[in-house]
Amino acid sequence: MTERITKSMAKNIYYGGGMFALLIFIALSFDTVHQIPKRSNQDNMTESVVAGKKIWEKNDCVGCHTIVGEGAYYAPELMNVFNRRGASDEETFKGYMQGWMAAQPLDIPNRRKMPQFHLTPKEVNNLADFLIWTSKIDANEWPPTIEG
């Protein structure tokens, strides 16, 4: 098959095809950036949610967990932990988070361990707000089940 293709044809497919793909990609990216605020309920992104994201990053939580399916695969998915552990109720979830973060690392031999991060109750509250906000993102029906 390659005998019929000349070098200049191949070159033109590279430049033409590459440019074409890049232009479509850029156009769709603009549209996506435009749609993200609505799909992620940016209006509900309070100062506490933003502070929670900073705490999430500062402690490299994504080094063990996944969030919206991305990250490491050592520890549970946290996009829907609000529904799973908090029964979709803010008070329940926040109470659970305070207890859970304070109890780390759990004293169960050879269970995977989460370090103690020494977060203040306010910081845990920020983190909980961040996870609650994340649970409401429109991710095209993902995750498929509550187990994540």
Added chain:
Amino acid sequence: MKYSSQAVAKPYFIFALILLAGELLFGLLMGIQYIYGDFLFPLIPFNVLRMVHTNLLIVLLLFGFMGATYYLVPEETESELWSPKLAIITFWVFAAAGVATILGYLFVPYAALTELTFNNLLPTMGREFLEQPLPTKVGIVVVVLSYLLNVSMTILKGRRTVITTVLLTGLLGLALFFLFAFYVPDNLIADKFFWWFTVHLWVEATWELILGAILAFVLIKVTGVDREHIDKWLYLIIAMTMVSGILGTGHHFFYMGAPEYWLWIGSLSSAVEPLPFFLMILFAYTMTRDRKIQHDNEMALTWAKGTAVIAFLGAGVWGFMHTLAPVNMYTHGTQLTAAHGHLSFYGAYVMIVFTIISYAMPILRGRPHGNCKAAQKRELTAFWMMNIGMVGLTLALTAAGIVQILDQRVGTDLIGFMDSQASINGIYMVRAGFGALVFLGLMTYFTSFFVKERA
């Protein structure tokens, strides 16, 4: 060696191999911590092991690409490197920054590291693969810019070839897309969206150009096939890469908060992504069949063919396995992603670095006909140990991913993440075993450097 400035490639190659040993070692430690959660805890928590593992991979590949560039650009342009001194300074700056960063990960708790390194000025840390402190990220930009300057100046004053043009395009893309590492919106979804501009457009677009250029260079050298012919194949491969890879970014936007149209665009484009890798196999084997010379360095050609085959398996086949949106609904965020990641990074990028090292290092060490037969035989043993190890651990991770999906996502009797992981423990032992084989393979490879040449 035709040009004396090519010698600057040598420290880059050696350092890349040392970093690879570190990367594999930390991979093994993670493999053990997966099975025994108390292993190394709290001394080195999992996220730290993983950061060291993945960051070493990225840095070793950059060192490998730089070494490859400094070796091949003088030969392609038929001129000495613009500034060998700058290349050596860049080497030491990058090596020092890399080592300091890894030591920082290991000895300073991550939260304290963010404070020590002024992360509050411009928060960029704590994101997968881009965990580097701000000074390191700035350092990478400086190093890459001085490297680009050196390469561009050399290319401008010398002969232009398709290989150098493609290589330079890849390097410019690498530099450009890294800049997105500095942009971290407060909105998690916008953050993730632009994060992929660095991560995906590196590994599934611009790096493939670099891969293609290095592969083409080695194939010209060891097969003696006419350059016109090689150029045509190179264009064809990278054309397919660009057409599929750029819009293929969409396969990361299925289930992370981006609009629905990516389900279609991502699925269709990335269904084509195996094609450039398949062409690479045809390329390597056709050039071997049509070769004009019988180079004594047989291992270089073996690595070149191996790169094409394993890259096709890892990036092509294992990528396609979970790239269609309805399948990805169930596989997203499972060990299947890890399986694909391991075999594709190894097959496409670690192996192309082995390919150029296998070709160039003997020449840099004054052996224009390659290493002696005994050394090549040792290298071939290492080649198979590492390949079998990597394919084995990929199969184990694939099995783990499938069990995980059946446990957590399909049917009615679902179990939670931790219970599911406990049920996979046996498979993780198999994975660690194959990981150990890869590590032993690398050690065997290292010994091939010390096999005595017969006078």
